Amino acid sequence: MIRIESVTKRYPDGTVAVDRLSLEIPDRSITVLVGPSGCGKTTTLRMINRMVEPSEGTILLDGQDIQRQPVTTLRRSMGYVIQNAGLFQHRTIVDNIATVPRMLGWGRQKARARAAELMERVGLDAALAKRYPYQLSGGQQQRVGVARALAADPPVLLMDEPFSAVDPVVRKGLQDELLRIQDELGKTIVFVTHDIDEAIKLGTMVAVLRTGGHLAQYAPPAELLAGPADAFVEDFLGGDRGIRRLSFFPSGALELTAGPVIPLDATAEQIAAPDAPFLLVTDADGRPLGWSEPGDLAAGDIRPDRLLSHGRPFVPGTDSLRVALDCAVLSPTGWAVAVDTDGKVTGVVSQQTIGEAIRSAHAAGRAHDEVAG
């Protein structure tokens, strides 16, 4: 565990970048430092690997003061990923990744083999191994940056706005990749960003810092969205807090109904039986085709092109309540379509039912807080 104990960074000109900051960074989880520019988030990160030395206070790594060991030893035990990757332009991709193992005295063969393994782990094509950084896209370069930081298998990973220079689509891919890698490797990651959505998506714990290097709130993202500590945090979180918080509620408990679901070759009875304003028609494999009012359907002659779009379906259990609600809101009938991982319809659910699920999830959350508090 990394413990930051009332650390202050004051520059010779009197500016205070970080002001008596205390944080406990739990092992094997992603802790995000987020805040507006000038809030000292990068300075805090750089104090952990002593790229910046604190003016006051101590930082403990597994109970040991980080000042106690040689600075290069400390840094080699921590992966370091920066914005724009900072790759060595004169080295091939594989040699970039092999940098730290080579520094630690590994043989060339072993280091390259390790680099090849990491390229695969971060989703880089092996054909890129002999290329030079300038031949790669920004997103690929950033993947190399992550692979290079992971090369010597350090327990700690420090990431300083690693994804802020790539476009939103690539950024989303990199974020998903990081979460997947973290699932596999379980590193202690400290991640700096100015993007609150990125913080909420990636963070196990999120530390919101305000200008002048003060800690405004330190909490898991769901808690942050549910109860911002003050006006600054609330403002920084932005709008739609309630909706965004739904991302943390699973949709597995939603009560689905299969009543209004009929096959393409439905009989007149099947069309008449459900007492529903809309029916969902599925194809022979059980995949959704579209919605229709029962009165517009003729048995034996259901025309798929005449149906209303079924919108985007959600997967109960995998997707969150936010996705389910979004599907219901986007659906022309107000009903969300639930499918299994193969895309087969497992049922439909109304906005009303989702609303009830949200209310009970909130109630459960409050009960949990009361027990915990």
Next chain:
Amino acid sequence: MNVLHFAGAFFSDSAHWHGYDGIPARLGEHARYTLQALLLATAIGLPVGLVTGHYGRGGNALSLVATAGRALPSFGLLVLMTTLLGFGMLPVMIPLVVLAVPPILVTTYEAMRSVDPAPVDAARGMGMHESRILFQVELPAALPLVLSGLRSAAIQIVSTATIAAYVSLGGLGRYIVDGLYQRDYEKVVGGATLVAVLALVTLALFWAVARISVSPGVRRR
């Protein structure tokens, strides 16, 4: 008679291809002076440029030294040094080195300063030692510019090394100085042509060195 005739006459005269005053001997002397002066200037300018560039300090002092070095007239310095030290190699080497240090020093400093700071930050953050950062991160990226500094120093030495002949040493300047004195313009033009050719050869050599030593990742080709 024009310049081409002079040159043609000079190079077709077989007497100019043998002996201590022959073209091969004079070329060899000239190349030796150039190499000696370049090595000395590099030994002084390169380490200072690399270290000051790495730490980003002393830029003002450097440009002061460089300006002073450039302001000194080579020929004047040669005469002064010969007066002080007598005839010999040293009074020739001093002006040549003084001439060559500024371009090496200033270009190396600028080359190191212009290296992208991100890889340097990354290298430091992963626990690389400063000397390794200098030689394995900054220098490979700065190499094309560093070589261009060495190249312009070398070209300047090649053309200026002709002054060695004024203080009774050899080199291609011999033809120019003797030719002017003897009013033998064939010799003057021939010597000047050889200096120009040697300068071009130097350019080609540096091109080849850059080709071999600069990583394709930095050359971007």
